Amino acid sequence: MTTQKDPSNLFAGRGSLASRIQLGKEARRKVSRSQLAICKIDKRDPMSLLEASNVGRVPELIPIRFGRMLADPFSFYRGAAPLMAFDLSRLPRTDVVVQLGGDAHLANFGLFASPERRVLFGPNDFDETLPGPFDWDLRRLAASFVIAARERGFAASDQGNIVRRLCETFRQRIAEFSTMDTLDVWYYQFKSASMLAIADSAEERKKELAVIDKARLQSSRSVASHATERVNGKLRIRELPPLVYHIPLQNKREHKQYDDMIRRFFADYRLTLPDDRRALFDRYELVDVAIRVVGIGSVGTRCYEALFIADGECPLFLQLKEARASVLEGYLPVSEYPNHGQRVVNGQRLLQSASDIFLGWSKMHHTGNDFYVRQLRDMKGAFDFTTFDLADLAEYAVSCGTALAQSMAKAGDPALIGGYVGKSAAFDEAIIRFALAYAEQNEADWTVLKAAVKSGRIQATRE
Incomplete structure (x- = not known):
């Protein structure tokens, strides 16, 4: 056996x-x-x-x-x-x-x-x-x-x-x-x-x-066409509270702390990509991050969407989804991976016949929460079984x-x-x-x- x-x-x-x-x-x-x-x-x-x-x-x-x-x-x-x-x-x-x-x-x-x-x-x-x-x-x-x-x-x-x-x-x-x-x-x-x-x-x-x-x-470009807007001349993720919104930051110090946290997150995430995907990711510049409420079972877990731009006009939307311990871990041997985002990514790569080219993982170090990263809505389709x-x-x-x-x-x-x-x-x-x-x-x-x-x-x- x-x-x-x-x-x-x-x-x-x-x-x-x-x-x-x-x-x-x-x-x-x-x-x-x-x-x-x-x-x-x-x-x-x-x-x-x-x-x-x-x-x-x-x-x-x-x-x-x-x-x-x-x-x-x-x-x-x-x-x-x-x-x-x-x-x-x-x-x-x-x-x-x-x-x-x-x-x-x-x-x-x-x-x-x-x-x-x-x-x-x-x-x-x-x-x-x-x-x-x-x-x-x-x-x-x-x-x-x-x-x-x-x-x-x-x-x-x-x-x-x-x-x-x-x-x-x-x-x-x-x-x-x-x-x-x-x-x-x-x-x-x-x-x-x-x-x-x-x-x-x-x-x-x-x-x-x-x-x-x-x-x-469905692509990052199609998402950008309806999920972004110009604010003071800059492209930003459009808010749709309470489901999509930006973290309220009160002063320059909070802005810097938040920016440092996000940039460290993506620096660590980048290292989980194969070398060729890193070369692609490096062409993009981060321009905005917002909180996103998703799913049913996932509601309340932390989820973000991040907008990147390459060549001044080419959008890339990534979803950062919190990875907690699997609900199965209370009843089966626990994950061998130190980061639950890594558990999710490796499970997906093993189970899917092909996976997202930007699939990777990282951690928000100030809170200790694990995350995995993938493209947002990239050629995703669901059938309305209702x-x-x-x-x-x-x-x-x-x-x-x-x-x-x-x-x-x-x-x-x-x-x-x-x-x-x-x-x-x-x-x-x-x-x-x-x-x-x-x-x-x-x-x-x-x-x-x-x-x-x-x-x-x-x-x-x-x-």
């Missing part, structure tokens, strides 16, 4: 394909596939767990976090990764370890750019990445499909069938990756064209193509199942995973039962949040 500390151990002394598949089958002796259906959640206070995850967040932003989670069960689920990590840690899990994304719900998959400017599809959020049982990501993703389907009013049988498509796709793709040349697995990219090929109808292809075409237009019909959601499950299988095949041993999941529908049925049950649990927890807000225990701000 393997340890949970280092997923690269999966490849130490690799045997034949057949022997590795057999190791995966033997892992069922400890935790059978049917045991993954178990969703018996012991009595716990969901609000206490969520409140504990607020430690270290910006206090005045916490009500926005809960306000966003209050919107509907899926929004709650997006912000409740700490709660599900707690639950999964107390349920049966496999010993088949890979690099997890850590927060694999369907809204954390989407379009992104390769360095060659191809539009790819796959996981695009790695704040919680950590080595762990492969089934944790799959179970979180499956439950998210059920929750999304419930909100669309689809019957329980249809919810189960969507998860079945997800799991069938995952099993089939893992089996295919296990027989591929190792380099071919590493080079494999799930392109937007592959998504279009999955579409069952011309109408579906048309809708997907519209999202893909929109993503192609408008999906049943066929749309099932097709999206196929895309997500393919992307997740590719990530795990790249980061782990697909033969080992394939041996565990097997060729029959036993694994699929277990995950379906779990996902249906956990969607019920999620809705019950969302109800607890609503009651906590109504009672005044929790403050929630509607934006």
Whole structure:
């Protein structure tokens, strides 16, 4: 088997394909596939767990976090990764370890750019990445499909069938990756064209193509066209309080301290880039930094956007996102990296088929907070699953199942995973039962949040 500390151990002394598949089958002796259906959640206070995850967040932003989670069960689920990590840690899990994304719900998959400017599809959020049982990501993703389907009013049988498509796709793709040349697995990219090929109808292809075409237009230049303004003749990030704003600085001394802090941050960040990317980064001059409130689960963590200019007119927007300890670290071996930004960056590089050319990490030394850095909205695209019909959601499950299988095949041993999941529908049925049950649990927890807000225990701000 393997340890949970280092997923690269999966490849130490690799045997034949057949022997590795057999190791995966033997892992069922400890935790059978049917045991993954178990969703018996012991009595716990969901609000206490969520409140504990607020430690270290910006206090005045916490009500926005809960306000966003209050919107509907899926929004709650997006912000409740700490709660599900707690639950999964107390349920049966496999010993088949890979690099997890850590927060694999369907809204954390989407379009992104390769360095060659191809539009790819796959996981695009790695704040919680950590080595762990492969089934944790799959179970979180499956439950998210059920929750999304419930909100669309689809019957329980249809919810189960969507998860079945997800799991069938995952099993089939893992089996295919296990027989591929190792380099071919590493080079494999799930392109937007592959998504279009999955579409069952011309109408579906048309809708997907519209999202893909929109993503192609996303760049630092397009962001600058609507997110900047001229102030005293200088280009500055446009404020949109309370979501985008500048830190109020009272005097020259505060301005100098802030400027020194930011410039030291980027000097350290620069050293995490490969030499060729440093040469590119050095062409840009920093002109402005603002605070940005992002996401649902991330609200309250520190996030900035930075505007750089090259040649007097070429913009580059970078996002600086705080990297805290993964929500999984309370239940799995902690990260081996000294900076959580480095944990996120290395997890992303391992799990994505191609990553942002400006991906790196640094630390705000005056506070000790870790950060990772990437381009802001560079060819990013998201599908509006709130408008999906049943066929749309099932097709999206196929895309997500393919992307997740590719990530795990790249980061782990697909033969080992394939041996565990097997060729029959036993694994699929277990995950379906779990996902249906956990969607019920999620809705019950969302109800607890609503009651906590109504009672005044929790403050929630509607934006």
